């Protein structure tokens with residue numbers, strides 16, 4: 001990446017890493033209930049403190065670009081600080097919703113395109129040592145703490161997951177669950193107590209056979225189509241409209257004002 005070596009590790013498959021082996025450390029996560037998923041916090045808690053202070057950055061994705069989403073990294077940042085990782089840059093990319101309602105293909109495509117164009121610019125900022133902090137939200141720590149009830153809610157709801165008769169027992173869900181919460185016992189799928197509500201099992205089930213308990217009606221089924229994204233306004237055209245407009249405008253300006261050489265290609 002821009003002449004630097006990057007090692008990406010999947011948190012769920014990594015017990016720990018030696019922070020002293022790296023110059024800079026980044027953590028990326030999807031926002032869940034205005035927080036980082038518990039899995040991410042647990043990973044950071046497991047890390048051994050770095051010998052010296054080093055820079056860190058955070059990347060987060062979420063369905064909507066609300067200011068309130070800025071509170072999601074507060075706990076994470078304080079945990080990172082205890083490990084001598086000082087967060088200098090934070091970036092937030094809008095990504096198509098996987099829960100609540102379905103964005104239109106056009107909106108989803110715009111989000112994807114926007115993120116693709118912003119990422120090299122943001123990488124360069126990190127490498128150039130240009131600090132980027134997100135705007136603070138009043139009482140953020142307290143609000144984030146309340147929303148962390150979702151961790152408990154995930155475990156409660158996870159036990160209510162069920163498979164229907166379309167399940168062919170392929171075992172894919174068992175393999176991809178980040179918390180190893182799904183097991184196959186005597187040919188039957190069992191959902192344990194450690195669900196983190198990522199819903200990966202259900203989204204990636206080829207047969208759409210996994211029903212996600214109380215949230216089944218909110219699940220966004222099927223992939224977004226980027227080949228020929230349609231232009232209709234969808235069912236929630238006014239939902240957080242101002243925030244989306246601001247997000248795309250801000251991003252457009254940043255993209256317009258930056259031209260970056262990225263792996264021999266010019267990215268504008």
Ligand SMILES: Cc1cc2nc3c(=O)[nH]c(=O)nc-3n(C[C@H](O)[C@H](O)[C@H](O)COP(=O)(O)O)c2cc1C
Pocket residue numbers: 029030031032033034035061062063064065066069095096097098099197198199
């Ligand atoms: C359990 C759960 C909680 C979520 N909470 C939020 C939220 O608080 N704010 C938000 O903007 N998006 C929220 N989302 C949407 C995701 O952040 C968004 O769809 C995600 O960033 C897309 O990345 P993914 O497909 O890799 O999960 C939530 C999604 C799930 C599954």
